[in-house]
Amino acid sequence: MSLAPAWLRERRMLPDRWRDEHTRTLIAEDRAGESIGAGAMWTSRVHPDRYSVDLVVAPGHRRAGIATALLAALADLQPAPKPFIWGAAENDPAHEFVATLDARTIQRSPLNTFHTSRAVRLRPHDDVAPAAAVSRVALEQAWADMYEWTHADWHPMGPDARGALVEDLWDEIDPHLSSIAISATGAIDAVLLVFIDGGRPVVAGETVSRDTTAGTRLLEGSVRRTFDQLAERWVAETLLDAHETDPHFAPLFEALGPVTRWHRIVEFRP
Incomplete structure (x- = not known):
């Protein structure tokens, strides 16, 4: 007790x-x-x-x-x-406190749960495959590349952070539910992982490069496959670990949502 x-x-x-x-x-x-x-x-x-x-x-x-x-x-x-960094739901009263410290919003992420049945609103893509189809090294590299550029503008990684980022990755994800988009050359163009280390699955990912051609279309196909796989396992709802600044993922929020609740992350100095 x-x-x-x-x-x-x-x-x-x-x-x-x-x-x-x-x-x-x-x-x-x-x-x-x-x-x-x-x-x-x-x-x-x-x-x-x-x-x-x-x-x-x-x-x-x-x-x-x-x-x-x-x-x-x-x-x-x-x-x-x-600086300090802190985040909470946008309606959390604590935001009034940090506002007195001249807190600056640096990111917002959807807090809604998303119904896997909404996968039918998205189009499949022939280049999408299960993440289990590639090696552990290749998937970790793709995840680190994706994570680095999606955080570079608001919460950059440290110079030696890649090892820490993927250290426990394989204990946290399901590679069969997770999806990747593979180019004609065999390169991974997009990665979408399903984290299963909590009570409810969390889906996270983006294109491996900021400037990936047809990135939103590749993400759409990846989300479609992963949501279909979750639904086949009788998982009705999932969370998204995504950001409103994600150029290829954010355009999909409306089809999956809409988003009505946001988690707001702020930076401030005491």
Whole structure:
């Protein structure tokens, strides 16, 4: 049984310095020694340029400057000054707090669940095949290439991040549900992976290059195949890990959605 108060149990607050000096956790207490707030910051091995941050304050102590104090204390612990990055549903009241810090929106992603039955709205493509049809090395390379360019403009990868990105990939995906588009030369032009390490499948991908010819059409065929495969396994709903700036995936949202709920990611300095 957890000894944490109810308001803290749903948050993943790891012990202070659980990995290194870039992973810090602080607890705010009242005069009686009771926990009334918590804050954590950490860097990603894939995206080391910013600190991810999470803050939570007990319901009876909100709007009293506790979150601001926790954030300032975390900033003081940074070995090197870096911006913070944080995200939540657009209707999350915490966006009002980060707005006071001049937070800048850097990305939005759909939060809706998508019905696999909507695959019939998309066209199949002859160049699309199961991801299991290619080698592990080839798929990892395609995934890393895709991930790098789709994040370059708003959350760039670190110089040595590719290994960390694909380190646990094969434990997280189903290569038979996942899809790729293969060119006449055998190159992978698009990759769409199905992550099955959570409660509900998550579909993510894009073209391997930003300037892939007929990229939206290749993504359309890839999504069609993957959604069909999910439906055959009686999976009625899935999530998308995609961005409104994805040039070939975003145009498909309307056919699959429409998107009515968004996750907004912001950057700010304390």
